[in-house]
Amino acid sequence: MDQNYVQVLIDTITKKEETLRKILEITKQQEVISKQDTYASEDMEKTLNEKEIQISRLNYLDEGFQSVYDRVSSEIRNHIDVYKQDVLVLQDKIRICTEIGNEIMVLEERNRNRFNTLFSKAHTDYSTVKSKASVAQNYFKTMNNSKVMDAYFVDKKQ
Numbered sequence: 001m002d003q004n005y006v007q008v009l010i011d012t013i014t015k016k017e018e019t020l021r022k023i024l025e026i027t028k029q030q031e032v033i034s035k036q037d038t039y040a041s042e043d044m045e046k047t048l049n050e051k052e053i054q055i056s057r058l059n060y061l062d063e064g065f066q067s068v069y070d071r072v073s074s075e076i077r078n079h080i081d082v083y084k085q086d087v088l089v090l091q092d093k094i095r096i097c098t099e100i101g102n103e104i105m106v107l108e109e110r111n112r113n114r115f116n117t118l119f120s121k122a123h124t125d126y127s128t129v130k131s132k133a134s135v136a137q138n139y140f141k142t143m144n145n146s147k148v149m150d151a152y153f154v155d156k157k158q
Contacts, residue, residue, distance in 0.1 A: 010093070020058065020100040024103060027108060034118065
């Protein structure tokens, strides 16, 4: 087996780490958005689009890594002494990627809870405004439909 395959694995896992760090940064931006009093839809949409691009890249890297690993895994296991240093580098990179992935998951859960609270509050505020508008509209309808009879009573007395 050529040493280049192992280097491809190391390069791929390094790119995966970089991509995960970008996703972590985007998730932190979403956390800032979730802490705002009002929902910033444009900012959120921008971060979601950026995150979607990075997730697509991450999936592409995962597929490539798995493909190469499937091709060379038996060779690495059979000659572990030759690839020991490279395997240690890969293990370290995988550990780092796992830690970043866990951090992303924790932030995502926190953000999800904050956004649920934010959306719930916005829905309640909208319902209250809608209810007040409905009451006001019914009042004006009632007032417009009522007929003033004061003149009739005045004329009858005479």
